[in-house]
Amino acid sequence: MPTALHLAADDAALQAAVQRSRKLLHKRALLAAVASAMPVPGLDWAVDAALLSRLIPAINKEFGLAPEQIDQLDPGKREQVQKAVAMVGSVLIGSFVSRDLVLKAASKIGTRIATKQLARFVPLAGQIVAASVGYAAIRYFGEEHMKDCIRVARQAQLRLN
Structure with a gap:
């Protein structure tokens, strides 16, 4: 399974966006691991939702592909982006990202979250x-979102600065 960096391999601007996004992702995943x-029951869910609701727009x-950036595109390009988003099937690109929307989208990593909940009741180990599962779950979610962003940017033929 290719990583976001592999998907962006032949485009320097996309590679740079992946590198910047990965820095953001790493910091947020570390915070998720600590939480x-x-x-404390429920703390990790609240922290994960808060982290993702800030990470995804970033x-x-x-x-x-932020809503305000898409709004500034000319109408033809904006339509291309909207079609590309629909083809990729992401509900998190180009729209306002709420905690509820993040939690619905996070159902992809539901098994990891359930494992994290159960593991917490075993002392120390x-x-x-x-913490490991929390870190990995956020990293996976962010990496998959970056792949979706790359697919949309390519299909819509967006030029990144």
Whole structure:
């Protein structure tokens, strides 16, 4: 399965957007890991939703796919972007990202989240597992979102600065 960086391999602007997005993603995933290690029920869900509701718009912006950026495109290009978003099937590109929308989209990583919840009840080792799974889940979600952004940018023939 190709990574976002592999998908952007022949486009320097897309590669740069992936690198910037990965820096953001790494920081947020570390915060998610810390929250996952805390033995407070529900804290990780709240933190994950808050982190993702800020991370996804930041990634969109790196790829020129934030709602305000799309609104500034000429009508023909805007239509191309909207069609590309529909083809890719992402509900998180080019729209206002709410916590509810993030939680619905996060159902892709539901098994990992359930594992994280169960692991937390095992002293020490469980917290380490929960933190690892929390980090991995956010990284996976962010990487998949970057791939969607790359696909949309390519299909819509967007030029990134």
